[in-house]
Amino acid sequence: MHRFWDERYAEEGVYGHEPNPFWADQLSRCTGTHVLLPCEGEGRNAVWAAKEGWNVEAFDGSGVATATCLRWAQQAGVQLQATHADAFQFEGRAEGYDVVGLFYAHMPEPLRKSFHTRAMHWLRPGGTLLLEAFNSGQLRRTSGGPRDEKMLFTESLLSEDFIHLHVSLLKSESVELNEGPYHQGPAEIIRLVAHKPH
Ligand SMILES: C[S@@+](CC[C@H](N)C(=O)[O-])C[C@H]1O[C@@H](n2cnc3c(N)ncnc32)[C@H](O)[C@@H]1O
Numbered sequence: 001m002h003r004f005w006d007e008r009y010a011e012e013g014v015y016g017h018e019p020n021p022f023w024a025d026q027l028s029r030c031t032g033t034h035v036l037l038p039c040e041g042e043g044r045n046a047v048w049a050a051k052e053g054w055n056v057e058a059f060d061g062s063g064v065a066t067a068t069c070l071r072w073a074q075q076a077g078v079q080l081q082a083t084h085a086d087a088f089q090f091e092g093r094a095e096g097y098d099v100v101g102l103f104y105a106h107m108p109e110p111l112r113k114s115f116h117t118r119a120m121h122w123l124r125p126g127g128t129l130l131l132e133a134f135n136s137g138q139l140r141r142t143s144g145g146p147r148d149e150k151m152l153f154t155e156s157l158l159s160e161d162f163i164h165l166h167v168s169l170l171k172s173e174s175v176e177l178n179e180g181p182y183h184q185g186p187a188e189i190i191r192l193v194a195h196k197p198h
Pocket residue numbers: 002005015038039040041042043044059060061062065085086087088102103104105106
């Protein structure tokens with residue numbers, strides 16, 4: 001699996017250099033200091049958060065993407081921690097993170113729920129989860145994402161996976177993606193904002 005991603009990231013900027021718009025908008029409303037971006041790829045969201053003054057940790061299963069993330073941070077003149085790690089091995093800081101951002105982190109169906117459970121664990125009490133991904137309607141689109149319906153999300157699936165969080169936004173939307181060559185055009189997405197109880 002990680003080989004597939006290493007090959008994709010041989011070309012740089014596959015999801016663009018700019019932060020995801022939902023991430024940029026929602027992070028500016030969050031409070032705290034520490035951000036975690038699991039499955040962060042080349043670091044478009046991590047570098048932006050670091051520029052905004054957050055203390056940023058990111059990880060990805062692709063070593064090629066992680067190297068790009070570190071290079072982009074250096075080029076932007078910001079410090080962040082980017083680790084080449086699998087989502088089921090990464091541990092993170094014991095105190096947890098104020099914000100965890102899951103962006104287009106689609107796992108194979110048998111792993112999805114336990115990955116989402118790990119994401120809840122990475123949050124500190126009171127912390128915020130921000131998520132954007134493709135919903136099941138994306139199968140009829142050609143703007144990116146997995147071609148396996150079981151890897152796509154629905155509102156009820158995310159409600160169940162994140163049942164221990166307080167959800168403040170959970171919405172499917174039709175949008176126009178403009179995020180590099182692999183997220184381009186009309187798309188069916190889902191967005192979530194949820195908070196871990198104190
Ligand atoms: C569609 S890309 C999204 C990248 C980034 N979040 C963004 O929005 O630009 C999905 C990412 O998940 C990573 N990934 C997939 N499975 C993983 C796993 N088990 N552990 C760590 N990373 C994984 C891939 O390497 C890839 O970078």
